[in-house]
Amino acid sequence: MDRRDFLKGTAMTAATLAASRLAYGQDKAPVTPVAVPGGQGVQWNKAPCRFCGTGCHVQVGVQNGKVVAIAGDQQAPVNKGLLCVKGYHVGLALYGSDRLTTPLLKKGDKHVPISWEEAIDIVARRVLKDPKGFGLYGSGQWTIPEGYAASKFIKGGLGTNQLDANARLCMSSAVTGFLATYGVDEPAGCYDDLDACDVLIMWGNNPAEMHPVLFSRVIDRRSRGEKVTLIDIGTRKTRTSGFCDHSLRFKPNTDLAIACGIAHLLVENGTYDKAFVEANCAFRAPSTPAALEGKAISFEEYRELLKPYTPEKVEELSGVPAKDLRMLADLFGRRDVRITSLWCMGMNQHTRGTAINNLVHGLHLLSGHFGKPGDAPTSLTGQPSACGTVREVGTLAHALPGGRVVAKAEHRAQMEEIWNVPKGRLHDKPGYHTLEMWKRFSTPTEQGGDIHTIWVQVTNPAQTLPNTHKLVDPSRKLADKFLIVSDVYPSATARIADLILPSAMWVEKNGMVGNSERRTQQWFKMVRPPGQARDDAWQLIAVAHRLLELGFEGMKDKDGRFLFEVKGRDGKPVPLWDFAHYYDVNVDEHLFEEYRKTTRIKHKDLAPYQEYVKARGLRWPVVQQPDGSWRETRFRFAGFDDPYVKKGRDIQFYHSTTHDDRAQIWFSPYEPPPESPDTEFPFWLCTGRVIEHWHSGTMTMRIPQLQRAMPQAYVEMNRADARRLGVGNGEQVTVETRRGKLDLPVWVGGRGEPPEGSLFVPFFDERLLINGLTLDEHDPFSKQPDYKKCAARVHRRERVAEKQG
Numbered sequence: 113m114d115r116r117d118f119l120k121g122t123a124m125t126a127a128t129l130a131a132s133r134l135a136y137g138q139d140k141a142p143v144t145p146v147a148v149p150g151g152q153g154v155q156w157n158k159a160p161c162r163f164c165g166t167g168c169h170v171q172v173g174v175q176n177g178k179v180v181a182i183a184g185d186q187q188a189p190v191n192k193g194l195l196c197v198k199g200y201h202v203g204l205a206l207y208g209s210d211r212l213t214t215p216l217l218k219k220g221d222k223h224v225p226i227s228w229e230e231a232i233d234i235v236a237r238r239v240l241k242d243p244k245g246f247g248l249y250g251s252g253q254w255t256i257p258e259g260y261a262a263s264k265f266i267k268g269g270l271g272t273n274q275l276d277a278n279a280r281l282c283m284s285s286a287v288t289g290f291l292a293t294y295g296v297d298e299p300a301g302c303y304d305d306l307d308a309c310d311v312l313i314m315w316g317n318n319p320a321e322m323h324p325v326l327f328s329r330v331i332d333r334r335s336r337g338e339k340v341t342l343i344d345i346g347t348r349k350t351r352t353s354g355f356c357d358h359s360l361r362f363k364p365n366t367d368l369a370i371a372c373g374i375a376h377l378l379v380e381n382g383t384y385d386k387a388f389v390e391a392n393c394a395f396r397a398p399s400t401p402a403a404l405e406g407k408a409i410s411f412e413e414y415r416e417l418l419k420p421y422t423p424e425k426v427e428e429l430s431g432v433p434a435k436d437l438r439m440l441a442d443l444f445g446r447r448d449v450r451i452t453s454l455w456c457m458g459m460n461q462h463t464r465g466t467a468i469n470n471l472v473h474g475l476h477l478l479s480g481h482f483g484k485p486g487d488a489p490t491s492l493t494g495q496p497s498a499c500g501t502v503r504e505v506g507t508l509a510h511a512l513p514g515g516r517v518v519a520k521a522e523h524r525a526q527m528e529e530i531w532n533v534p535k536g537r538l539h540d541k542p543g544y545h546t547l548e549m550w551k552r553f554s555t556p557t558e559q560g561g562d563i564h565t566i567w568v569q570v571t572n573p574a575q576t577l578p579n580t581h582k583l584v585d586p587s588r589k590l591a592d593k594f595l596i597v598s599d600v601y602p603s604a605t606a607r608i609a610d611l612i613l614p615s616a617m618w619v620e621k622n623g624m625v626g627n628s629e630r631r632t633q634q635w636f637k638m639v640r641p642p643g644q645a646r647d648d649a650w651q652l653i654a655v656a657h658r659l660l661e662l663g664f665e666g667m668k669d670k671d672g673r674f675l676f677e678v679k680g681r682d683g684k685p686v687p688l689w690d691f692a693h694y695y696d697v698n699v700d701e702h703l704f705e706e707y708r709k710t711t712r713i714k715h716k717d718l719a720p721y722q723e724y725v726k727a728r729g730l731r732w733p734v735v736q737q738p739d740g741s742w743r744e745t746r747f748r749f750a751g752f753d754d755p756y757v758k759k760g761r762d763i764q765f766y767h768s769t770t771h772d773d774r775a776q777i778w779f780s781p782y783e784p785p786p787e788s789p790d791t792e793f794p795f796w797l798c799t800g801r802v803i804e805h806w807h808s809g810t811m812t813m814r815i816p817q818l819q820r821a822m823p824q825a826y827v828e829m830n831r832a833d834a835r836r837l838g839v840g841n842g843e844q845v846t847v848e849t850r851r852g853k854l855d856l857p858v859w860v861g862g863r864g865e866p867p868e869g870s871l872f873v874p875f876f877d878e879r880l881l882i883n884g885l886t887l888d889e890h891d892p893f894s895k896q897p898d899y900k901k902c903a904a905r906v907h908r909r910e911r912v913a914e915k916q917g
Contacts, residue, residue, distance in 0.1 A: 158185060158728065159635035160625055161199045162618045163806040165252070165493030166190060166323050167627025168199055169728050172619055174638050179203040179619065188728040190303060190631070196324040198806055201815045205618070206639070208601060208814030212614035213643025223612060228644060228691070232651075234611055236658040238565040238594055243270045243666075245564040247549050250507055251278040251571035252498030255623040256632070257703035258649045259501035261676070262569070263513055265652050268531040269659075269666045269675050273518050273543035274563070276509045278571045279495065279502035280546040281578075284894035285460040286491040287503055289469025292396075292404050292893075293477075294775050295767035296515060296714050297503050300748035301452070301488025302629040302731060306330055308486030309452035311443055313343045315472060316367060316458020316900075320352040321803040321863070323456075323492055331355065343440070345370065345432075346458060347798060347900070348828075348866040358436065361867055364796050364901040366430035368464055369782040371471035373426035374441045376418040378478055383445025385480025389777070392763050393477050396470075396776040404466070404893050405769055406778065417779045429782060444479040450486030451476070456494065457800065461899045465891040467780035474777040483750040483763045493628045494807070500626020504716060505707065509543035514710030518542055523713075530709050532669040545895040547888055550577060553593060554586035567596040569648050570615070574605040575808040575878055578897045579851050579888035584608075598648055603810045604878045615648050616641035622700040624724065630716075630731045630748075634724035637695070649703070650694050657689035678702045714767065715756050785901055786889040787850075789869065793903035795833075796870040797849060799882050800899075809876035825877035827856040827906070830868045834860045837908050844909040847871060849902055852884040855909060871904060 154173040161168045169188030173181030182203045186193040215231035216223035239246045248266050250259065254277070266275040290297045306312070306329045319327040333340050344356040345367070353359040362370060378384040395414040399407040409417075423434035443451065453476065459468050473489050481487040493499055506513040516523035524538040531537075544552060544563065550573065555561030577583050587593045588608050597609035600617045620641035624634045653676045660667040660674055667675050673685075678697055680686045687693045701721040708718045717733040719742040724730065730744040735755045737743050747753040749765055757764040765775040789796055804822040805812040812818045827847055829839075839845055839858050846855050856873065866872050873882045887902040 154181060156183075157636065157638055159619055159623075159638075160496065160627070160633040160729070161195065162202050162205060162496060162811070163198045164323065165495055165498050165628040166325055167496070167625070167629070167631055167633060167729065168195055168325050169633070170195065170199060170202060172203065172638055177639055179206055179639060185728065190627070190629075190729070191325045194325055194328065197803060197821075198812060198818065199325070201817055202618075204815045204817075205811040206620065208811075210602060210814075211642050211645070212600060212602060212606070212612060213645055214614060215644070216612040218610045228646070228654075231611060231613060232654045232658050235567065235596055235655045236662060238596070239270065239655070239659060240662060240664065241564060244272050244274070245562050246270065246272070247274040247276075247544070247553070247563050247566040248569070249276055249278070249546070249549065249566055249571065249573065250501075250569045252283070252493065252495030252502050253570040254497060254501045254507065254648065255621075255625060255700070256497060256500045256505055256707065257622075257624060257700040258569075258647075258652070259497070259505040259507045260513060260703050260707045261649045261652045263506050264531060264675065265656055267512065267518070267538055268527065268533050269656055271537050271539055271666055273509050273539055273541065274549065275507055275543060276546045276549055277502045277507045278546065278573065278576060279498045280508065280895060281576060281897060282457060282460060282494045283491070283498050283502065284508070284896040285462060285465025285469055285891055288404060288466040288891075288894040289473060289491075292406070292466060292470055292769070292776065292778065293473040294749070294765055295769040298499060298630055299488065299490045299628070300483070300750070301490045302746050303329070304746055305452045305486050305488045305490065307333065308450060309340065310449040310486065311341045311343065311451040313345065313440075313451065313453045314352055314356075315453060315455040316346050317454050317456045317492070318346070318350040318352045318800075319454060319492070320355060321350065322494075322801055324803065326492070327352070341443075347796075348864055348870060348872055350864045351803075358439065360432050360436050362430040362432050364798070365462075365464070365785040366782060367459065367468050368471060368780060369421060369426045369429040370432055370437065371468065371475060372418055372421040372779070372782065373423060373437045374444060374475055375471070375478055375779075376421040377423065377438060377441035378445055378475075379415050379418055381441070381445065383441070384478045385447070388480035388482075388763075389478060392765065392774060393777050394770055394772070394774040396778045398780060402892060406776075408770070409779070414777070414779055417781075444475055444481065447480070450484060451479075451481040452486060453489045454492055456492045458900060460491070460894075460896060462896070463786055463889050463891055463898045464780070464783060465896050465898075466893040467778070470776075470778035471780055473775075477775055477777050483747065485747065491628070494801075496627070497625035499628060499630065500624065500632055504626055504711070509545050509549075512538075513707055514712070515714030515716060516710070526713070527710070530706070531675070532671065533675070534670045537666070546577070547583065547890060547895060547897060550583040554583055554590075556590060557592055561590075561593075564592060565594045565596065567598070568605055568609075569598040569651075572599075572603045572605045572808040572810055574608055575603065575881060575883060576875065578883055578886040578899060580881065580883050581852055582888065598651055599810070600645070601810050601814065603808065604881070613651055614643065614645040615651070616645050620645070621647045622698065624700060624704060627729070630745075631729035632718060632724060632732060633729035634721070646691055647694070649699060650688070650691055653699075654689045654691075785898070787887055787902050789903045793849065793905045794869065795904045795906060796866075797847065797885065797902050797904035798866070798870065798872050798900045799875050799886060800872065802874045802876060805874070805876035807876065808878065810878070813876065813878075822876075825856060825874050825880040825882065826859040828859050828862060828864055828866055828872040829906075830866055830870065831860055832868050833906075834858060837906065839908050845906050846909055847873065847885065847904055847906055849885040849887075849904045851886070854880060854882060854885060856880060871906065
């Protein structure tokens with residue numbers, strides 16, 4: 113099976129009979145399909161795909177002002193002309209018949225149309241009510257310029273840090289893991305590792321469905337006769353499992369024990385890479401009180417801490433056979449193979465997310481499987497710009513652009529200079545992380561609920577936050593709480609908002625994003641948005657200018673100029689806040705070039721904007737050569753490729769937390785999860801995605817081909833559990849946790865199969881909100897919640913015929 117056959121197969125199995133039997137009533141997605149002509153008069157331009165963090169490039173065909181065709185971009189190194197089932201249909205995401213086209217204000221029980229002028233004024237006056245209580249919540253769906261504008265608006269303008277993004281829900285444990293290990297965020301390797309590795313290990317990851325274009329690179333190698341050993345380590349059988357040479361099932365939360373067990377064997381057998389470790393690494397363990405930096409330990413202390421994690425003990429804890437643990441340790445102990453590890457939400461959405469990230473990095477460092485093509489620990493992202501917009505631009509409550517943090521006076525001073533704002537404008541105390549922001553928004557003001565307004569852009573928290581009955585629902589009953597939502601469709605969050613702002617989407621505006629391998633990508637606006645829908649960056653700038661008009665000093669720089677001032681070719685300021693003039697200049701280019709000044713401190717160097725116009729993305733650091741050209745970096749910290757590694761060094765961890773060019777090998781102990789099955793709630797519940805739908809399905813459920821292929825959510829059950837309950841495919845059961853309950857159809861023997869006592873439910877269906885049931889317990893460092901394990905029970909619903917009888 114080659115790449116094309118694999119991707120064709122995933123597209124075909126997206127429309128299975130079992131899935132179609134789960135159809136929710138007679139509802140149909142509100143869509144207006146666009147006919148694709150033979151190609152006459154079609155104009156083609158490049159853009160990265162709108163979905164996921166892979167960063168595939170597409171060729172977008174436009175005719176008569178509409179996107180009419182999509183093709184894989186043959187010039188793109190990420191996907192080499194291929195796309196997944198979502199990518200081939202990305203153009204249709206623009207054309208659902210219920211696009212939001214005018215600002216809407218809630219009056220009584222209805223949303224009524226208002227003008228943009230009134231809408232912008234309402235937002236500005238909510239800021240003035242109390243700037244410290246105004247929160248902005250975005251995501252890795254923001255473009256880089258939009259995220260940078262958001263950071264500048266909140267931190268440089270309002271002088272607060274009440275800004276966070278829903279990457280807090282998916283990537284923040286990867287961030288803290290990178291920081292704690294290397295002192296700087298984002299993978300050192302890249303997708304090229306998939307073409308060079310001998311062993312590919314998926315840690316709680318299902319790339320065959322979630323990142324199929326990347327997985328197809330490995331499948332393609334096998335079709336050419338190359339030997340690639342695939343290992344799946346997870347809590348349920350998935351489509352990925354079927355391609356693997358080894359498929360290991362572990363009990364939820366015990367991945368830490370597995371990683372410690374592999375490290376134990378490497379040390380005790382003497383198969384770790386002693387030379388690599390002595391030259392490049394130090395050892396670390398958790399500290400008291402807990403801190404991300406932990407405490408330094410010696411190698412002997414590290415060895416002693418690992419001693420309890422014998423293969424037999426780890427088998428007892430995790431359920432993974434001791435022979436399989438020895439197999440993994442033997443592979444890591446070999447110098448003649450190259451090993452790449454991939455992970456995504458299984459490791460990140462974890463109350464011990466930082467710890468398991470640290471441990472997997474540590475296995476690669478301990479074994480020396482690092483810094484060579486094919487030898488890399490690499491986290492994958494779920495959103496198109498979770499790296500570029502959130503992690504690089506600094507749209508998190510503690511962060512500033514370019515890898516800076518608000519707690520450091522030096523970093524604040526650097527940003528104050530770049531933004532030309534008065535000294536002391538930037539606040540030193542981090543704002544509220546996502547869960548805390550929404551908790552306070554849903555708490556009465558007199559009881560400490562000091563967030564009075566949240567402006568949501570490009571995300572859907574009423575569907576994607578955990579334990580929504582606690583974090584979202586109460587705010588809708590509090591008269592002084594105000595919810596603003598910028599979106600393209602009436603999502604679950606938009607429908608409960610007080611003010612809805614219609615947004616432009618994807619190629620309806622200029623944009624830049626950063627994918628999972630540090631690749632920054634650019635595109636231009638190709639079609640007009642519908643009605644009065646407008647760019648998210650414009651909305652931020654328009655509110656900023658309205659605040660200036662209302663006398664808010666924070667929207668001036670220290671020279672008295674508008675914080676977002678952009679001058680045209682005539683040297684005069686362009687009135688960007690007037691949408692009629694927004695495209696008189698390229699605002700994206702202006703914001704990006706300003707942001708680019710921030711990227712050197714952590715060696716995340718970016719090239720000038722125009723270099724990205726010419727390219728299908730460039731992986732940072734991008735460094736100018738003596739001949740004036742710009743060179744990207746594939747393998748970070750590696751002397752053969754990274755320009756910041758000192759000459760003569762094979763490896764240099766130049767952002768080391770210990771300031772000695774050493775990465776940290778961590779020990780972190782196994783701990784039981786905060787909630788486990790018991791006699792009252794005997795099942796494990798896990799949530800996640802499906803191949804057809806992206807995140808909350810707001811866009812993909814409006815694409816007819818994808819909606820028909822997977823029309824609604826379901827609960828995946830083990831055959832033995834279904835037999836005990838006496839239910840079959842399509843029959844309804846009630847899934848219940850300590851936080852809520854939900855009626856769902858059963859799917860047995862589908863693409864995946866959980867072990868006995870486990871359930872899986874996807875979260876894409878806004879009619880079946882599984883996050884009313886999930887746990888909001890979170891990692892202490894990343895503040896990322898755990899969607900992958902909580903205790904549940906299931907009972908069969910009475911059949912209608914039985915009830916009537």
